[in-house]
Amino acid sequence: MLQGETMVLSRFQLSDIELATENFAATYCIGLDTERKVYKADLDHFGNSISSSTEGMNNGEPSKKHITVAIKCIINSESGRGGKQAFFEELEMRTSYKHPNIVSLIGFCYEVDKMILVYEHASKSSLDDYLKSVDSMKNFTWTQRLHMCLEIARGLNHLHTSPQRIIHGDIKSANILLGMNHEAKIAYFGISKHPTNQEVGMKVYADPEYETTGNLETHSDVYSFGVVLFEIFCGRVAYHPVYMKDKEKGLAPLARKCFNDGSIERIIDPKLIEETDEDVLTSNRGPNNDSLYTFLKVACQCTGEAANRPTMEMVINELELALNFHVSHYFLLFVFLITCFNF
Template structure:
């Protein structure tokens, strides 16, 4: 509703204006429009020390006293969050000045023509700006007195300001016209020439001189395309064509085909395809040559709010992916949430979408950045579970029935512990006719899982390396030695703690054990301080602890070299054993060269009665002279087990997901409300 004001209460003396602008100093100048120059100033305490924008009429401009009076009469009555706040005016000494609240972030066009500022405004911010500006326009068309409507007549990006929170504020009402809204299609026959800014002018109004609220809608549509493209309507740009063109040429050209070419490169990776489609549909309706096809402002608001809601949902999903959401019943919550959202929002069946690209980029970033075994195991677990769900959902033939996703629930719906009960397990995975983006995503995700598998294995070895190389010696107590092995086992447990699929664990552990075997055995083989009774006892105790780890038992054979060497070196009275008992019964896997090296290097740091006999050592020496193979006695880490994503089907069952619960904190996100139904 409009407010009735007494303009006498809003008079600001010229003396105050001069003080605030330092006599209209060039340092206070912030912009220029059809009305004149605009200055930034700070009023005195009488006006609450407000920072304001001071618009001074230029007597050489095409606007004059009529426009000044027109804007003043209208502007002073407006009261809306998305209309710039009127502070006062000055009409003194041939100066005509309007003062309004200063918008610290300037106008939209100011941001669009500055690459750094344009880059800082995300797609979500841009949608909110569009909604705010549309609400301001809706107020002018429908929110005034019962029989009044204001047609702005100069809607453009320069006349939409942004406050400190990037809230849009419509301004500049010098060309506005007041009409009636008794009829839905109110039209005004303008007695003067067509007014407005050329590039934003409604062609119908320009040709006929008949002004209607739909003329504002057309101009606003141009602003929508400016915000989408990051390109001002009067500038030219090359979009891959042979010559630069103005924005509206591209807009008309790409109406039917490839409208995504209009997207500002700075937001191309952010904008969701469904959000984009919703936005561009209403934007094209706004610039329709037919007045009847142009939407009402409330429809514009509704459609852009839908685009924002879609974008916020996707952004919240991305945030969910990048945050450790933990596990529920051994299943990664993030993976389950991603799958249910993709299913619910029908992205698996979408012809075009970039959400898969954004998800893959997150996984690729994790591969490139993460240098922590625990984090990599978490990503491996999540990517594996998601890949399993996606593979199970894609139809193998066209005979499967597509089940409808559950309806979106209200946020007021409580969190139920019976979410997805076991008897409904088969409904967790819903088969769909996946389109190309989903199929490509599955392929790319499989590649990521494969890379994560190898990297998890490598990082685990990297973390174990220092622990194996700097083992406690005899100077440390048993507690220290025990804690050291617990640290090694704890490192291995990162796979279990992150619920890495068993089939992957069964492939990683043998490779890690092979690496441990190499590290420990080579230490005994080449480092005298490690080829002692005490050190071998320490390793023996550690191996005993390791043997108790259930998931490690199938890979026990990969530790054979160190186990055999330790078994021999820690045996009492081994000097009584014959050559055959040593080489065939105790250490069959060790070569003569390796056994001789250990026997020569070994020293008993407690008793002298535990060394091999001289006869056994002599036999080894003699056999070594007859062996011309000259094989290296040092072990190398060359053991590798290939991984296939097809193996994942043996690690999960659909029923595993039956009782999975999203993280409780996700209840604050509207995007995930349906998960709590």
């Protein structure tokens, strides 16, 4: 086991993982992380503990649990020179942090030509799944979307401000998992420090400056997060065909253009501008102008020139301001209407 500051990782057997996934069968594959597949499976897991106490143990032995996990398999040759050392250094680093908006790494396997990371899987589906389904995304109010954005931002900020200054390198809606209560968690960043995904459409999340310089920095994550902000605003994935026609480079360039020329209503999720009688006194209506402007301004800053991009801490402050503008607007409206009714 690898001891970190906050947790202990379990070492899984390759034979157990192959049995649980039927030798990495396609039916267990739930998505891609860079060029690697991620599998969902059930594994036997012996409870972790950061102490040497016998809590959670039976007769001095760790308690056995049957858990659902996400398994990311990395072929040994992918890691390049010093692969084994890099793999275990990465594992040591991963044990030094824990955050409610980051998917937890719970174990690993290093056998034969396989390097495997085992993550918790406490998710209903990814944000990408919701964005692809109009019926699913329309259920999110502006308030809920702002909270979601804040949760993602806080998780990413935690990575950027950790002692190791961790760069995710693959922020996209498919790597944002939503739990049963729609709580957001950043998932599946791995040994590779450089995004290599060539899957159709995935380049829309990549920082154009990284594409040019090959230098991956925290501001590269900020750009990708800005793309996710626009997705949540529009209710569609950034690589939707409507954003890729006529040699367009995805949602972000189009959204910035619409914001700058005052035509942002062209791409806003229609659900956000619907006003219904039952929520006239609540903050569940569409965004007011101050909240909308603050949100779009920071999304544009995130996807602008690298030198001018905000830190994630600055992004959090702006998103909190957008939320406060929204909530206070409808609170004041509520007070005004109650006053009128009293007269």
